Amino acid sequence: xxxxxxxxxxxxxxxxxxxxxxxxxxxxxxxxxxxxxxxxxxxxxxxxxxxxxxxxxxxxxxxxxxxxxxxxxxxxxxxxxxxxxxxxxxxxxxxxxxxxxxxxxxxxxxxxxxxxxxxxxxxxxxxxxxxxxxxxxxxxxxxxxxxxxxxxxxxxxxxxxxxxxxxxxxxxxxxxxxxxxxxxxxxxxxxxxxxxxxxxxxxxxxxxxxxxxxxxxxxxxxxxxxxxxxxxxxxxxxxxxxxxxxxxxxxxxxxxxxxxxxxxxxxxxxxxxxxxxxxxxxxxxxxxxxxxxxxxxxxxxxxxxxxxxxxxxxxx
Numbered sequence: 001x002x003x004x005x006x007x008x009x010x011x012x013x014x015x016x017x018x019x020x021x022x023x024x025x026x027x028x029x030x031x032x033x034x035x036x037x038x039x040x041x042x043x044x045x046x047x048x049x050x051x052x053x054x055x056x057x058x059x060x061x062x063x064x065x066x067x068x069x070x071x072x073x074x075x076x077x078x079x080x081x082x083x084x085x086x087x088x089x090x091x092x093x094x095x096x097x098x099x100x101x102x103x104x105x106x107x108x109x110x111x112x113x114x115x116x117x118x119x120x121x122x123x124x125x126x127x128x129x130x131x132x133x134x135x136x137x138x139x140x141x142x143x144x145x146x147x148x149x150x151x152x153x154x155x156x157x158x159x160x161x162x163x164x165x166x167x168x169x170x171x172x173x174x175x176x177x178x179x180x181x182x183x184x185x186x187x188x189x190x191x192x193x194x195x196x197x198x199x200x201x202x203x204x205x206x207x208x209x210x211x212x213x214x215x216x217x218x219x220x221x222x223x224x225x226x227x228x229x230x231x232x233x234x235x236x237x238x239x240x241x242x243x244x245x246x247x248x249x250x251x252x253x254x255x256x257x258x259x260x261x262x263x264x265x266x267x268x269x270x271x272x273x274x275x276x277x278x279x280x281x282x283x284x285x286x287x288x289x290x291x292x293x294x295x296x297x298x299x300x301x302x303x304x305x306x307x308x309x310x311x312x313x314x315x316x
Contacts, residue, residue: 049100
């Protein structure tokens with residue numbers, strides 16, 4: 001989350017009133033994240049998140065918004081997009097695509113235990129199954145094609161040692177993607193960004209996932225790898241935590257057991273997740289967009305994660 005496009009109190013009040021969401025009482029720009037303009041808005045009817053989309057287009061956004069509706073209808077706790085009188089859930093504000101979704105209860109758990117990780121693993125598996133009959137299709141826009149395009153852009157900004165690591169890992173991931181084992185992996189809708197700050201807990205219980213704007217169709221194993229790289233590591237070193245990883249995977253597999261190919265390629269997909277977020281953080285750090293509120297992430301964190309996955313892969 002960030003603020004690139006400033007919205008006044010009166011502009012937000014008129015926008016929310018037109019959606020029959022009540023009278024605006026408070027609004028605050030959200031500084032976390034980097035992709036969209038986000039405001040937390042409170043009305044006399046409830047708490048919401050107002051988003052203006054800075055990169056995603058009117059053509060791309062129905063995939064994400066209708067996905068949230070689909071998952072909610074299947075019992076997955078996700079934000080619910082607000083519709084207008086005609087049922088449209090994609091809107092326009094200040095000339096940009098916009099949405100308003102319900103705000104989930106609780107708080108992010110930034111120091112998760114094995115129990116928190118198990119809750120996320122179980123809910124992620126249920127989300128994967130719930131998305132199997134989602135009719136819209138869109139690729140993971142930050143997948144392999146994007147990595148291949150982005151590596152040449154970030155290379156001038158990093159050291160020779162880092163360049164060697166990135167180029168070697170990119171070659172490895174292209175090799176894996178071309179393999180028959182990878183082509184046979186189960187696929188469907190993935191969140192692709194399910195970090196600690198995108199999950200809410202209340203009284204120790206998971207209350208929902210949010211920020212689906214990196215979602216797309218990819219291997220379920222990539223989603224698992226992304227989660228293991230955030231929920232089940234030591235943040236300071238990037239090293240994996242076997243107890244939390246085991247709890248996550250046991251809970252996930254209780255809902256959707258992994259195939260033999262998935263078990264085989266789990267270490268590769270954890271490396272893929274680390275590469276993806278190292279690249280995006282390098283890109284955002286060295287080629288930032290102007291924003292009224294922006295908190296850039298440290299790229300070196302996912303360099304450490306990738307090195308840790310190479311040195312000590314987690315296997316089932």
